[in-house]
Amino acid sequence: MKEPAQLINRYRWYEIVGIYCGIAVFLTFVLSPFVEGFLVSLKPLSQLFSSPYRFIPENGSFEAYRTMWESVPGFARYIFNSFFISTIVTTVVLCMVVPAAYAFARFEFKGRGPLLAAFLAVNMFSGAVLLIPLFRLMRTLGVLNTYFAMIVPGVAFLIPSAIWLLRTYIMRIPRELDEAAYVDGASHFYTLRRVILPIAMPGITVVAITTFIGSYAQQFIFALTFNAKSEYMPLPVGLFAYFGRQEVVWNELMAASFVGIAPAMIVIFFLQRYLVSGLTAGAVKQ
């Protein structure tokens, strides 16, 4: 006798065909820019600007992946800058968020609810809204055109969502564990370091990845506004270097995009199992 769960999930052949068609349509929408971008990166420039339009490149090559380094000599630096900024931002965010999330998850104190709500409200204001005073603040501090100008505001806008996500995660760790530690005479700090931190590691990893991704995405507006030096330019703004005076060198721009995202994609690919389960768990419980 089969379990009902197995029976109700059994599909007829036309249902399976329908589902695969649905998935195909959905993934076509999601992935077509990447496929087209990749094909463009393989085309020689002459073929790009010829008509009629050709989807598959004729005698395509990886030539653009070689020439892109020569036409924008600073490109390696842009990639480094992006990773450098995101790494620092993520580290600083984690240092502040882990203790704060623990406090919100485990301690009863006056004003906890309003404070949590206030953090959530901060989440609603993007950097774009507060750009003017932030610009003035950075100018007063004299940090325009440095890494600081991109790191400092970046951290602030990523703290709130990280606190919410990690707090949900810590709340699911059984309270008995910390209480047992207290009974044995451990201090609060010791409990956080030796009991909570090790168990919360998967949650912290998810928060670290989402913060890293978020920081990468923010780099456009902050770099556009607070930094004019190509020395400190992160990848998203640095890509504009491929926009020539006359025309955009599209095949090199696409090649550069793929080179720029490759390291991040590889890391995510290995961590994706973690990421999907962690994110979905955090999302439902909210």
Add this chain to the structure above:
Amino acid sequence: MHAKRSAVLFAWILLAPAFFYVCAIVAYPLIDTFILSFTDASLKKTTNWVGWDNYDKIFNETFAEVIIRTFVWTFFSVSIKMIIGTFGATMLNAAVPGRALFRVLTMPPWIVPMAIGIFMWGWMYNGQFGMISGLLQRFGIVDGPVAFLAHGSTAFWATVITDVWIGVPMVTLYMLAAMQAIPQDLYEAAWTDGAGRFYRFRRITLPLLVPSMITMSMLSLISTFNSFDIIWILTQGGPNGETTTMIIDTYRTAIGSKKYGEGAARAVLICIFLSIFCLCYFRVTSRLSSGEKQ
């Protein structure tokens, strides 16, 4: 057990760094924006108090247009995102071989730095050589090349579609999680009563998804309202300002033309709208969660 007071003190010590940091970088600039919005601050050395002047200037005809456009833009972007995301989640929730891989494949638009995805769309929309125009011509749907970003109406939809594309992975994952949180025995009970697949979907899945849909739309509404990169990279608000939303207009006024005071007044208006959304979000989520408890 430890004394209660020491616990409270400890909690505040843990919170202090995050709290003071956010106050310095978000709360202080927020107050500064309000003050600036009543001045004629610009690159000039002197700054004067001008009262409501900046706000008076805002309510001219073009800006009213910008506000309406922002809401229309946000409305379509969020609705299409929700429809495609829920559709994708339904498909990915089905127990067919390969679904783990398909789920991973939905994530790239979210993982890749936004600017890069937008550059790729910029190429697809290219009138002379882009894929969309090229394919439309191949299949004989249009006669000549279509420069999507050069005309107001097509540029508007082009930016909407790109925003949808960026937001879809998040909606899909969230809706997928919500679907998996529905207790399996509900389906089993319906199945033993002889309910078909479509009936089960309409009578069990959809109604139970409504709270998650509302929450996700609110979150999506806020991020879409704040969207800057997509429009700026694709059209910079053009052609003829037909893709200019409030965020783009604020950026142009404040950073582009260095009129900090006038820009700040626009930013205050955005803050007011965001606060209203925020309040709605709190009300909706607290009502939903109290409804669950009953």
